[in-house]
Amino acid sequence: MLPRFEVARRLRPLDLLAPGMVDLDLDLEAAGARPVSDSHALPQPAPYVALVADVTGPATVALEAGGVRMSGSLGPDRRTGLVVSGAATTRHRSRRFGRVGRGAHVDAVALILTGPQLTLLTHDRDGWTGRARVDLLDLLDGEIDPHDPDWLASLRVSASGAVRRLRAGGFGQLGLRDLRLVSHADGTPYLRDGRPFLTATSAGAGFFATGHASVWELDPDTLDLTHRADLFARRGGKVYGDQAMHLVRDGDSWLVATSSWGSFRDPAVDEVHVEIARSDADLLDGRHVLDTRPLPLPTTGLHSVGVWDPHLVRVPATDTGAEGNHWLVGYVSASRFFVFHPVVATGADLDRLTLRAAATERRATEGTTLVPPSVAGGAWRVLASDGRDGRRGERAAYPVFDLDLRQQGVIDAEYHSNLPWPTLVPVGEELLLVGFDGTPAGGRLLGYGTHGDVVVARSVTGQSREGPA
Incomplete structure (x- = not known):
């Protein structure tokens, strides 16, 4: 709970x-x-x-x-x-x-x-x-x-x-969105000197291609954020500011999964997909250009025009009943721009994933996030964000799913404008819920894309509305 x-x-x-x-x-x-x-x-x-x-x-x-x-x-x-x-x-x-x-x-x-x-x-x-x-x-x-x-x-x-x-x-940046916890491969926070880190999309001066991925250090006491790094993707000989990143410490190196919004310009011709890279560099400081390759995320049986918002964890077999340790990957699949829903895939190898579950009834749900039992209260959970364009009963809330994307309830927390992701950060005996909103910056000329404010919530006494939705 x-x-x-x-x-x-x-x-x-x-x-x-x-x-x-x-x-x-x-x-x-x-x-x-x-x-x-x-x-x-x-x-x-x-x-x-x-x-x-x-x-x-x-x-x-x-x-x-x-x-x-x-x-x-x-x-x-x-x-x-x-x-x-x-x-x-x-x-x-x-x-x-x-x-x-x-x-x-x-x-x-x-x-x-x-x-x-x-x-x-x-x-x-x-x-x-x-x-x-x-x-x-x-x-x-x-x-x-x-x-x-x-x-x-x-x-x-x-x-x-x-x-x-x-x-x-x-x-x-003009603002931040798409905040994710930097984690170990098992989904637990990666800490340095006791402090967690977050990746974010640093908003540029307009639409998707103007943003890029960045890394931030979070002070758990003051809740201040300190900019530490910027990460860029190189593919096809060109450098892009890909976004919606998950940075994963896997052994002695980093796995970096991003969405290819940096080269997205026209929904009629561009298909958003997920890119992945591995690096031995210290990605928590400085500016880095990473050579990426496509991560093949399955959409078998789905009508999909694009996938984004990757979140990766490696889980032990005892947690899910699978044979051997394996990967779980949460992401979003769009049936058209912009109608999208959460998906979970699984596999022993990131290059050979199979579809586990897809909540195809959702219409405006993204930010798919896998939460380990140590944080979610005893069982693996999948969190997401239901935007205001969803169906009645599926709007402006943070749904909580099991690994088969059966809804178990919602997080009891304020829902902000735009599509804030529900990023949980364990700090001692409490949890922080880090999100963002759609507050613009830079005036009316710049239009959509300059959001948003970072909103941090603390856990308080009481339980969520987890249970039958």
Whole structure:
């Protein structure tokens, strides 16, 4: 039986430039600083880059590589815009959001590359606001590919105008979603100095392809989150920001399972699938590009247009009655975009899994999470999140299933906006329930994808509504 949970903390990590991942810092007020108008090398491992300029007036910031220059500017008339110069020059302004209001005092401008998207933002006392954006793949039509490692290695940065300081490096996040516990292969938490870790999708400046996977350290006392690492996927010679990650310590190495949202652009032609990698590197710190391969997740008997949200555990035979230790993998299968339901597969080898169960009656259920008996109270449980687009009686709740996806009840906890995943984190004698919501950031231009706030709940006295649903 799972306990009842009450919200203990809400927080919003928001950093355009990831702390600890700053590759260039030019302070023009410091003696001997190099001119900001010079072009400075800024090689990057992935297309998640941020330039942040502290300004006192009109200014321009720019990235260039492969014969293409991409700049964003704040003009003396408070108008903003992007200019992309390659074989041709194009200008991009937003009629509704491109002009800074008269009452706003802009103290910084930022140019960010998140996947294929270039975005200009301004900062004032109300925070960051998106002013202009453009999809480089659509615009340049093969002239460059921002996922190309050679192109990324040749990046350079410059700025001009009323710039006091220019910093550049890895992009951080506008919000977090898809939080998962970093675990051992048996599903128990991986701890370092007594502290658990979480993976998350670091929200970019828009739709799926602008996000990427990150790793966070959780302080169990203060419930603070500290950004520790960013993890990217390399496949087909290109680097992507895949998402919805599960990071698993398997013996002396890491298993990394991700959803291929980093290359998802059009539901009519793109199929989301799960990629997997193994690494001996310390993935809890720094920026890493991992060579991944597809993980074949079974959809036998299902009408499936894509699978995502992987969660992996290796369980002893005594737990489930199987012959020998074996893997259980939870994930989501979509019958169409975006109608999806939880699935559980099993097998002695991750490359030879068979379908165990699928809750095909569900229409908006994701975040499939396998919870060991030590956490769930004596039996393996599968947790998920029922979105508000589900059927009546299956909306805005955290269902609790057995391994055959027969519902046993729901978690007694507040359900937030969007589709918060029910991630349980054991801390001493209590449990934390870590989720997120759909709160946007960066203004209305950026639209869906910048969510959300992280919401942490603590277990309290009382029982859940587990039992007949």
